[in-house]
Amino acid sequence: MSFPWAKEYTPSHPFMQWMDQRLPLPRLVYNAVGGGYPVPRNLNYFWNFGFLAALCLGLQIVTGIVMAMHYAANTQVAFDTIEQTVRDVNWGWMMRYAHANGASAFFVVIYIHIFRGFFYGSYKAPREMVWLLGVVIFLLMMATAFMGYVLPWGQMSFWGAKVITGLFGAIPFVGEPLQQWLLGGFAPDNAALNRFFSLHYLLPFVIVGVVILHIWALHIPGSSNPTGVEVKSESDTVPFYPYYVAKDGWAIGVFAILFCAALFFFPNALGHPDNYIPANPMSTPAHIVPEWYFWPFYAILRAFTQDFFFIPAKLMGVLAMFGAILVWFFLPWLDRSPVRSGSFRPLYRKFFFFGLIPAMAVLFYCGGAPAEEPYVMLSQIAALYYFAHFLIVIPIVSAIEKPDPLPFSITESVLGHDEGAKLRPAHGATEAVHGDV
Amino acid sequence: MARILSILVGLFFTVALAWSFGKGAYQEITEPAAATAEHEFHLHPKEVRFASDGAFGKFDRQQLQRGFQVYKEVCAVCHALRHVAFRDLAALGYNDAEVKAIAKGFQVPVYNNGTGEVETREGVATDYFPPVLYAGQGTPPDLSLMAKARHDGPAYVYSLLTGYQDQPAELLKKFPDSKTPDGLHYNPYFANLNLAMPPPLTGEGQVTYSDGTKATVDQMAKDVSAFLIWTAEPKLEKRKQTGWPVLGFLLFATILGYMSYRNIWAGKKH
Numbered sequence: 056m057s058f059p060w061a062k063e064y065t066p067s068h069p070f071m072q073w074m075d076q077r078l079p080l081p082r083l084v085y086n087a088v089g090g091g092y093p094v095p096r097n098l099n100y101f102w103n104f105g106f107l108a109a110l111c112l113g114l115q116i117v118t119g120i121v122m123a124m125h126y127a128a129n130t131q132v133a134f135d136t137i138e139q140t141v142r143d144v145n146w147g148w149m150m151r152y153a154h155a156n157g158a159s160a161f162f163v164v165i166y167i168h169i170f171r172g173f174f175y176g177s178y179k180a181p182r183e184m185v186w187l188l189g190v191v192i193f194l195l196m197m198a199t200a201f202m203g204y205v206l207p208w209g210q211m212s213f214w215g216a217k218v219i220t221g222l223f224g225a226i227p228f229v230g231e232p233l234q235q236w237l238l239g240g241f242a243p244d245n246a247a248l249n250r251f252f253s254l255h256y257l258l259p260f261v262i263v264g265v266v267i268l269h270i271w272a273l274h275i276p277g278s279s280n281p282t283g284v285e286v287k288s289e290s291d292t293v294p295f296y297p298y299y300v301a302k303d304g305w306a307i308g309v310f311a312i313l314f315c316a317a318l319f320f321f322p323n324a325l326g327h328p329d330n331y332i333p334a335n336p337m338s339t340p341a342h343i344v345p346e347w348y349f350w351p352f353y354a355i356l357r358a359f360t361q362d363f364f365f366i367p368a369k370l371m372g373v374l375a376m377f378g379a380i381l382v383w384f385f386l387p388w389l390d391r392s393p394v395r396s397g398s399f400r401p402l403y404r405k406f407f408f409f410g411l412i413p414a415m416a417v418l419f420y421c422g423g424a425p426a427e428e429p430y431v432m433l434s435q436i437a438a439l440y441y442f443a444h445f446l447i448v449i450p451i452v453s454a455i456e457k458p459d460p461l462p463f464s465i466t467e468s469v470l471g472h473d474e475g476a477k478l479r480p481a482h483g484a485t486e487a488v489h490g491d492v
Numbered sequence: 493m494a495r496i497l498s499i500l501v502g503l504f505f506t507v508a509l510a511w512s513f514g515k516g517a518y519q520e521i522t523e524p525a526a527a528t529a530e531h532e533f534h535l536h537p538k539e540v541r542f543a544s545d546g547a548f549g550k551f552d553r554q555q556l557q558r559g560f561q562v563y564k565e566v567c568a569v570c571h572a573l574r575h576v577a578f579r580d581l582a583a584l585g586y587n588d589a590e591v592k593a594i595a596k597g598f599q600v601p602v603y604n605n606g607t608g609e610v611e612t613r614e615g616v617a618t619d620y621f622p623p624v625l626y627a628g629q630g631t632p633p634d635l636s637l638m639a640k641a642r643h644d645g646p647a648y649v650y651s652l653l654t655g656y657q658d659q660p661a662e663l664l665k666k667f668p669d670s671k672t673p674d675g676l677h678y679n680p681y682f683a684n685l686n687l688a689m690p691p692p693l694t695g696e697g698q699v700t701y702s703d704g705t706k707a708t709v710d711q712m713a714k715d716v717s718a719f720l721i722w723t724a725e726p727k728l729e730k731r732k733q734t735g736w737p738v739l740g741f742l743l744f745a746t747i748l749g750y751m752s753y754r755n756i757w758a759g760k761k762h
Contacts, residue, residue, distance in 0.1 A: 096760065096761075096762045097762050098762075135575070138575050138636075138637075141725075141727070142575065142580075142726060142727070148725075148727040148730075148731060149731070149734070152731075293760065293762075297756050298756060298757065298760070301749070301752055301753040301755075301756040301757070302753055302757070304749045304752070304753065305746060305749030305750045305752075305753045307749075308742060308745055308746025308749045308750070309746060311742050311746075312739060312742045312743060312746060315735065315738050315739055315742060316735070316739065318735075319731055319732060319734060319735025319738060319739070320547050320732065320735055322731070323640060328640060328641050328642050328643055328645065329641065331637040331640045331641035331724075332633075332637070332641045341683065358509060358512060359508060359509070359512050360512045360515070360516055361511055361512040361515045361516070363507075363508040363511055363512075366508075368512070371508055375505055375508075375509075378505065385498070388494055389494075389495075389498050391495075427525065428516075428520055428525065431516060432513060432516055432517060432520070435509050435510075435512055435513040435516065436513065438505075438509055439505075439506045439509040439510060439513070442502055442505035442506050442509070443502055443506050445502070446498045446499060446501050446502025446505070447498075447499050447502040447503070447506070450494075450495045450498050450499060451495075451499075454495070469761050469762055470761055
């Protein structure tokens with residue numbers, strides 16, 4: 056892997072030489088995030104979010120392990136153990152708020168990371184595997200976050216668990232037994248809470264595993280970049296250390312400031328007040344809503360209000376909700392445009408900014424709103440566009456679009472000229488480079 | 493082929509959505525959802541400020557003590573406070589002897605292993621506020637977390653306590669079926685407008701404040717709301733006070749980080 060000009064790890068200290076011959080772990084780190092990993096020099100700040108996502112995962116694991124030391128997964132006491140942690144454990148309030156807001160921060164970062172991928176075509180060959188693993192991570196994150204939200208056993212925990220596991224009941228024939236098997240009962244109770252806790256502890260480490268594969272797969276072709284033009288020569292890249300370590304370093308500072316501002320001054324702003332009411336199976340909250348990061352998909356679920364031929368509305372909603380994410384798996388093959396970056400795709404760019412982004416914004420808004428008009432109609436229009444965008448617009452646009460001329464290389468896009476470019480086509484022959492990405 | 497397949501799947505979802513949209517829109521035009529009294533007469537909490545608001549907010553301990561007095565003499569008849577221990581009251585500025593005396597004033601249940609009966613004894617500082625057995629209809633909610641368990645919680649509590657009124661004539665004219673049932677009380681700040689709790693704060697001087705503050709209904713409502721902010725989050729003050737040095741450090745570290753970033757990338761166009 057990597058480029059021929061990647062610096063080789065050459066330990067100077069005798070101990071590091073001894074280590075390198077026996078367990079080349081420092082070599083691995085050096086080649087992954089050190090001087091041995093050449094990265095395009097022109098990355099913009101959207102490329103910081105991968106590193107930030109890894110940071111969020113680490114933060115969630117550390118705060119989560121501390122929370123688990125004080126938590127008991129039993130419906131009788133779960134709610135109280137959280138309150139006790141917040142009130143009586145040293146810095147327990149900070150751990151709890153950091154963990155709850157950390158989930159939100161993780162999703163903010165991951166949504167930006169994913170939409171960076173949409174705009175810059177990061178999913179395209181040869182990085183399909185990076186993208187597929189990323190979607191797997193996102194699905195695992197959703198499962199983990201959902202089960203984590205059930206653990207405090209508040210009203211929204213209970214009713215959220217009931218609604219989401221109820222979705223499995225929409226599957227024909229096997230739905231109801233499947234739902235009961237998942238819950239270990241007819242409704243969410245102790246059995247469900249216990250398995251959710253067990254899985255909530257397990258899945259983050261599965262995510263770590265898939266993240267390692269995600270980064271491994273990324274390191275085969277190397278990072279993408281805003282022009283979408285592949286790296287051609289050494290002058291296109293800089294070593295990850297120190298260049299991107301420094302850039303990620305100060306981005307982490309900005310992230311930490313925003314995160315701590317939320318944590319210390321608005322820790323409950325993103326939560327729902329009903330989850331400070333202990334779970335009560337006899338009292339249904341007026342509006343059951345999941346956490347904000349599920350709102351777009353919740354809006355899609357609720358947008359299907361009518362049976363469609365022989366398919367019940369609920370099943371249709373469930374299919375669409377999962378389909379809305381599963382469609383991402385097919386994106387590398389739906390978008391056949393040879394040009395990677397949205398910066399050079401005038402038509403794709405229009406649909407991205409004036410279609411997908413507003414549709415997502417509407418879905419976010421409507422998913423958190425009550426299931427009444429005009430929110431249902433709005434989410435129907437937005438969901439309609441969402442599916443049309445991925446399944447109809449993208450395949451057609453990628454077939455008919457005439458892309459803008461691409462720069463010959465990253466170096467040329469940065470410096471305006473590229474001395475090392477020997478294969479540079481003559482002026483006016485820009486058509487030839489369209490396929491050359 | 494893949495393209496045609498994808499467009500077909502896309503059409504499946506979009507047509508299904510258009511179908512849902514069309515039928516919903518038709519229904520909305522032909523039989524629009526009827527307005528409800530809750531929808532039209534429910535009010536958002538009033539604007540009210542507390543000393544603990546804002547990034548520099550601190551508890552007004554004098555007010556918390558007054559609020560505790562209102563809780564103890566009025567609310568505690570029906571509402572429990574199960575997440576708060578008597579020892580926690582030291583944070584309101586009570587000394588050890590006062591905390592012990594307050595605890596002693598409550599009877600806490602103990603299970604007698606010998607007889608199998610549940611007996612009571614005087615509270616001690618390590619006890620939590622005991623459960624309240626309510627004889628009437630309904631279940632008065634525990635108040636420990638009330639200020640966080642409602643939208644705009646503290647203002648909601650204040651508005652609810654001061655919001656009891658006669659049902660507006662306009663409401664009855666528009667929704668003749670929505671007359672407040674017997675035994676309930678009209679309060680526009682309550683979600684469904686009719687509340688089982690009778691007005692708890694009835695008139696001036698219901699409690700006698702030892703600090704000489706005039707115990708108007710408005711004052712008592714404010715004080716007890718402030719107290720409930722504290723019960724919902726005793727560490728609120730510490731949280732805000734911790735935040736500033738943390739942000740200060742991060743700002744410093746980020747500036748250093750930015751400078752080293754500029755330094756490392758100097759001369760490297762990107």
